[in-house]
Structures are given as structure tokens and as C-alpha cells.
Amino acid sequence: MLHYIDRLELPQWYDENIMNMMAVNPTTVHLYWELAFGQWKALQQCILVLNLYDVPSSVSEECEPRLIRSLQLPPYTENWYFNDLQPARRYQAEIGRQEDQRFYSIIKSNIVYIPPATPLATTQEIKWRPTANQVVAAAGPVRQPIKETVQELTESMSFYMGINKAS
């Protein structure tokens, strides 16, 4: 017979409002949530709606979060994947319910930035920076960017490490 500390189980419920979103890859996010018991009980009979917003970055654009997905949650759902999103954007999810023609928002997730899927196409100013803790020596100017090599690298990506999705 195992000692009880060697056969522990996970708590079913933490009795707190949590809604956490994580980036899966440049087009997918995952989120999970839990509502405090009191609130969950009150909402048991309700149809809950899950919304996903595209959130503009803090200083670069002036516009409100844009609703890009909305769906009715099947009962007892506690996590979700949103696929086919636009890479290199910020997202936030929300759960709420429809009440007398109004949307009553219950909880929002953290905001998640999903990474870009491709190299940057446009040229930006190149700066050089010394590595901290290293003695700085003069670095010469770039003779010619090796764009074709970067391109090749990207194209060969599906092959390496047996991470070929198709294999």
C-alpha cells in the first residue's frame, strides 16, 4: 500500500475566479478558466458566451479591442482553443452572458501576444549592441545582408529535428 503522499490527487476546484490564456503557436491560443463556487452556482442554468478580442497594443494604435470570435459555450466547458488566428497580434478572451439585450461580462483573461510566424519582410535600421559582461571590440560595418540565407533557413525549417509536422 502506497503512503498517502505518494498517491495524491489534484484539487477539483480552487474556488477562485481565474481565466488564463496562453499562446500555443502563432495562430492558436489556449485558455482555461474557473469561477468561484458561488458565482458558478448562480450561473449554472445560464448559457455562457465566450468572446475573443484582438487588442491593439498600448501606444501604437488608438482603437478599442475588436471582437473577432463569439460562441456559446457548451455546458461544463472549462477550457478552449482558438485556432487560425492572425500571428503577431494581442488577444484577450471574455466570458459573459446575454441579459435583456445586453451583454453582461463576467470575467476577462490576461492579454496574450502570439509570436510572428515569418521573418520580417521590411528592412529596419540595424543596430549593434555589445553583449553584457564581454569586452567590446569594434565591429565593422555589414558588407551585405545575407537575405537569401535567411530565406533558405526558413524554407528548410520543416525538415529539422524530426519536427516535420508531416512525419
Next chain:
Amino acid sequence: MPAGYLCLVLHGHLPLVHHPEQTGVLEERWFFEGLTECYLPLLNVFSALKTDQVNFRITLSLSPTLITMLTNELLQERYIEHLQKSITLARLERERLSADPHFKHLAGFYLDKLLEIKDIYEGYQRNLIYPLKQLQQQGHLEIITTCATHGYLPLMTSRASWRAQIKTALDLYAGHFDRRPAGIWLPECGYAPGLDEILKEYDITYFFVDTHGIANSRPAPVYGIFAPVCTGAGVAAFGRDPESSRQVWDRQGGYPGDPYYREFYRDIGYDLDIDYIGPFLPGGHLRVDTGFKYHRITGNGPHKEPYLPGAARERAARHAGDFCRRRLAQLERAARVINRRPLAVAPYDAELFGHWWFEGPWWLNYLCREVAATESLAMVTPTEYLQEYPENQAADLAMCSWGAGGYNEYWLNPSNDWIYKHLHRAEDRMSALADEYPQAGEPEKRCLNQAARELLLAQSSDWPFIIHSGTAVDYAVRRFKNHIGRFNILADMLANHSIHEGTLHDIESRSRFLPDIDYRIYRSSGPAKRPACARNSYRILMLSWEYPPKTVGGLARHVHDLSCALVAAGDEVHVITCPAAGKDIFSLDQGVYVHRIHRELLTAENFMEWINQLNDGMVQAADRLVEVFGSFDLVHAHDWLVGTAAGEISDRLRLPLVATIHATEHGRNRGLHNDLQRHIHSLETELARRATMIIGCSGYMGREIARLFNQPADKLRVIPNGVEAESILSAPNKPATKDDSNRNIVFLGRLVPEKGVQVLIKALPQIQQTVGPVKLLIAGKGPYQPELESLAEGLGVAGQVDFVGFVNDDARNRLLCEATVAVFPSLYEPFGIVALEAMAAGVPLVVSDTGGLRDVIEHGVDGYLTPPGDAHMLARYVSELIKNPELAQHFARRARRNVVTKFNWRQIASATLEVYAEAINRT
């Protein structure tokens, strides 16, 4: 001179699998197999190379869990027993094969190997750290480490967790190798923005990422992966060369798939009769790999030919030559287009060599010799490379990993996503405990340290990896549940102030790991270190029209708290400000040099003229200060009132100018309606134009500044305001009660339309209808009070609305203590410091979803955000919190924690220093 460099990196890691509490645990064999097949053969290769004076360089990453197992005496003992048993089997096998015409040549093959392995192991006194350390001292190996339990960093939620995974690993490494590692192997090459800051905090010089981590960085890397890039924090990121990877890793086209190499999936543990092999299998019957494999890959079909060691060795030599030639060709090609010696980084899991790819150590041996003999190719370690090229292209890396798909999906998918709720909850709880026990005594300290160990062990990337890969799933699930379960037991014991010694002892005995761990690494505030980009100290000239004791709005408090925090961070801060009753023209106030303008200089009656006099006085004062104290590094101005002086001082003294714009005239008045407002707007525009960098206190303000003053986004930074949570008394945790008699809704602030009190009064009837009797306490003064009073009258709620007038800090704290819920229904709110004060006081909050308030509250987690101006929705949220006191208490607890961790001045000073560094860089 070489044309280019090869940086070979081997990453050695196994999860901590050690069960002192029982013998014969199947999974302990992972470590034994690793020793026999991989670590000892590799060490043997290194020794042979050294003996033959081959000049080789390999970067070897050893995980803290592997180091722990390599140095654990009980495991060393158990390994010898395991080896002895294998040797017994090898003797039987020699006899058996001697009579087999097809496999006769392999009789004794494994016996010889195992005897040699045992000799080497005993020769090193069973401890591999000594010879490895020697190889490092001789310059052949650069040994680095990885995170404490190989936790997958991009899916953790807190910086404290990053710190704990990294710092405890570095400490353990230092304990064994008597030095700090130069670089780190991020588990699964998992990188997320911000990690570089933590690495810099711990003096880490470099890390590795996968190819696309470099290729997709911004700006695009001009050298591709043939050189590292340098992150914002000044840490070098080396990218994996995909060609080197493909040749070794790829199952079809890679070297390990050669038909002459040993077939991994034919093992006598499965092939032979149970009566014969049973005694060497776990439990006498469980069919597992024994390591005795006699076939070669042959082809794709099921038929396998006998293994021919000589032919396989010859292939390994040939493949090493091929690898070397290909690297050379690749690097020569790259060298033609870049003006430095290109680098190919070839990282592999160490366990590939010998375990999965039996001939891997031979290949490595031949490769090192081949490269050493090739004049135009040389092996380097990352440190050597950075010594030659310390300056690299500045680039920002996005989140990436080397797992399938290149991001997080191997560790986050429907098979294993269920673990994260528990991990994140434990991370959060661990930090809360560390904050709660700044200096724990015994036995709390032991309990906290063990909780930290259990969390770290639960975070091991191996559990979601194994669960997803589908082998040994039960073991991984059990381990995960046990670590989370034990963490919860320990945290509960601490929360209940009842530590059961027996339980604590039992849990400790299961995971003897990281003996020197200090749970305080989990404190949310982090170490008091300056940001990586900032110099050790700046001399800052701070301009603010008000400074305590003179306080009109929140500005004085902000400049004071920021200045004190900067002084604490090591900077010298001089504030020039207005005269104040009872204050000399110079004072040293909590380390801040406060210089006040002579009262005689400020004679004007007209406000704008008075402002001009103030600014003139500031310019003169700045000149004098330079004479007395020497030159400054920058000027930091707060709002338009000091804008003219800031611009002039910045020009005259040639100093970068940082401007914090706390609010705008346009925003305050919702437009510009008269000449004065237009004039102030023009002063604000001028300040924004002249500033090198602008700070706004919320995302909303950042956007407003960019739009109103037509400023580029890259000049703007958002840094929230802070609050001294300690100065605000937390409301005692009121028992959750539905008692209707004593419920108060509290508002604090100026009584002006933009604060939205009218919306709250309009919501009151609906709130009362939903929850019963409730009182609204309105603290503050302002021109809008008469309108608000008549509104309450008109709605028939005047009896329940109490205008309590202006309150000082003490009265504010008392009021917050009495609040059931605090409401800030602003229509315009650049930041909303008062919301932070209510959060710090532990009062549940409903605030408008506008301006800076949006950045403060996490909707539905620590408070509610309601659409501005919508009385119905406001009533709905306020009622929800009054009706559901348990939920309100959850919010309040969470809010108090968030305010302490996210809006503390130390954090804000650190973010401000980053802006200073950038402003100085730009000028």
C-alpha cells in the same frame, strides 16, 4: 586561420527520478541506461581525445536534476548493482552467442563494453563531476546548465517562477563546478520575451534558440543564424543551424538511420524466452529494454540483419567526415557574404549519443579529430566566439522553442493542457507565501523550502512531454499529481499555521534535491536590481511644480515616491519645485535633494504669469545646481507647468529630456473650449515635442498623448502610477455576511462631472431594488456637488446618499475600512490612483472600463470593469458584489496582492530607469 566556426552543444538532462523510499522503481533505469550508454561513453570519448592531444571544444549542458543524480550516493550504489546484473547477463550472453553461427561475432561484445564502463566508473570514484570539471579547466568543455527541473519557461505565469528555475540552477551548478556558468540552456530552447532581463540579472551571457527564433526576430538578422543576436538586456542568443540538425536528427535522411547502424527497437528484453531473460527484467517478467541489441537497421522492413560493429564504426567515421565537409562548405559560402567568421551552432540532446544512436559517441570522436585536422574549420565555445565578436546585432526575439511545431504545442495540447491550472495556481500561491513570510523561522522555513522544491519538480517539462509522447504516461501523471498534492499539503499547513512534523519529514524524504534552496526567491518583488540597460547611477534633475508638503493633486505624491525609489535604486535626484510653508529653499528629504524657488521670485497674481516666473526660477536654479553638484545626466519634467523650464534647461545643458504627462488639458475638459485651454494645450504640445522620451501613466494616456501631440509611438512608454500599499491600512477581512443593515458603497474623488458620480447616483435605485438597503458615501469636494445633491433628491435616494466632504489620509483609510464596495465610475480617468488605494485597503472594486482604470483592474478576477456612463450595468456589478460577499472577498484579496506586486514604486523606478537609459542612448 579558420573560415568559420563550429559550436557543438550537447544538452544532458533526465528528470529527477529517484525513489529512496523503495527499491526497483522501473523509471530509475532511465538514469542507469543513460550512464551506461551515453554519459560514460561520451566521457570516454573526451578522455581519449584529450590523451591524443586533439584540440576539441564542446559545450556541455548538464541539468541540475542530472547533476543531482550523478552525485547521489544511493543512486551510485544502485547503479553499480544494476551494472553488475547486466554483466552477469553479458556473461550468459557470451556463452549463448558463441554457439550461434549468425551472432558469434557479437559474443562478448557487450561484456567487454560493460566491463570497460564499470572500470571507468569506478576509476572516477563513481562521480562524473570530477573528470568533467577537469575537462572544463583544460578548456575542452564549456559546461553550462539549464533550469532547476527543466521547467518550460514560456508557459509559466510569473517572473518569480523564472527566477526560481534559473537562480536555484545556477547555485547548484556553482556548488559543483566552483564557478558560475557563462551561458544557459533554456529547457526545450523555450524562450519568451522578458526572459533575457532575468538572465542578465544573473550574469548569464548567452543562451540558445531554435533557427526561427533568430530568423523571425525583429529587426531581421542580417547574418541569419551565422552569428548570434544581442537582446535588449544585452544577452547573446545563438540560433541552431538547421543543416547540422537535419543531418543528425532526421529519422529518414539523418546519419542515425544508416542501415549499418544498430537497430534500437530489437532488444533481447523483448526477443528472448522469459525463462531465460526473466531474472534480468523488472519483477522477473516485465519486458523492457536491456541494452542488449544484436541487429542493424538493415532497411525499413521487419527483417533485420546481424549487427556488424566494424562496419558501423567505419560508417561513423565516414559520416563524421561528411558532416565536417558540409559544415566547411556551408561556412565558406556564408563567409563570402558576411564580414566576420560565420558560426554554425549544432545543439543536440546528449542522450541521442549512445542511447538512441548507438554509434553517436564514435561519430563525435571522429568528428572532433576531423575538425582538428581541418585548417579552415575550428570548434569554438560560445564564450570564445563572444570574446572575438562581443558586439552583435540588436534584435528582439519572440516566443519560440525547438519542440515540434517550433512553439508551445508539444507542452500545451489537449493531452496535457490540464496541468497548467494547477501549476499556475501553485506559482501564485508560492509567491504569496514567500511575500507573507519575509523571514520565516523553523519549521515554517523548512516547509516553505520544501513547497518551493515540490513546485519546481511539478514544473519539469518532462511531465507534459511524456504525457504527450504517450510512453510512461502513468508515471508522469503520478509524479505531477504527487508534487502538486505535496505542494498543496505544505501550503495548507502554512496557511493554517499548523505544521505537522511527520508529514513535513515524509515529504522532504521523497525529494532530496536543491539542499540550499531559499524559498524567498519566489517573492513577487524580485531582487532589488537595476535594469540591465541602466548605468549604475544617474544624476537626475526632476522638475515638478508641487512637491510635499505642498500637494494639490496626486502629482506631488507621485514625484516624491518616484524620487525616493530612484534614490533607493542608487540614483542622485535633485527636485526643483515651488516654495512651501516651513520648508527651506534647500532640504535633503529622504535622500532626495529638494531645491525650492525663492518666494520673492513668484510675485505674479495672474496664474500664467506666475507659471512663467516659476519656470524662470527653475532655469536659474538649474544653472546654480550644475555649478555646485556638477553636470546632470538628464532632466525629467512632470506636466506642462514646468515644460518651458524643462525645454530650456535641456537645450542649455544639452541634456536628454524625459517628460511624464500625467493628464492633458484636452482630456480634462473633453476638448479645448477657451483661449487658456488652448494655450495650455500648446505648452503641452511643445513639451511633448521637445522631450526625448515621454512617459504616460496608462495605455489610454499613451494613446491620447500620441494622438493629441502627434508623437511617434517609439517615443512613448507606459509606466503605471504606484501606491505605497504599506501606508494604507488593509481593511480587516470582514466576515462574509449578508447582513443588510450596514452596507456602504464608497466613492472618493473630486466632485466634477468627469468623475461620473452622477452615474453612480442614478444606479442607486436599481442597486437598492436588487440588494435592499444600502448607503452611498461620497467623499470629496467640488463644483458639481449641488447638481449631484439635486439628482439624488430627484431620484428619491437623498436619504441614502451622504456627502462626507474632503477627507484626509486617515479619514480616507477609515472610510475604506467601512466600505462594502468602492466605486469609481469616471468618464475620463488618465490613471486613477484612488482605485489603487482602495485595492491596497482590500476593498472590492467596481470601476469604469476607461482610461487608466482599465489597466488597473483585471475584470472578474480582482474587481469589475463597467462601461462608463452606463448606470444599469454599474448597478448590476455593484449588486453582484454586495449579493455575493465571498466573491467580493476573493476579489479584494487578489486586488491587494496585485497592487503590492504590480504597482509598487520599486517596480516603477526600475521601468523609469529603462526609459532614462533609452533617452540617454538617443541623444
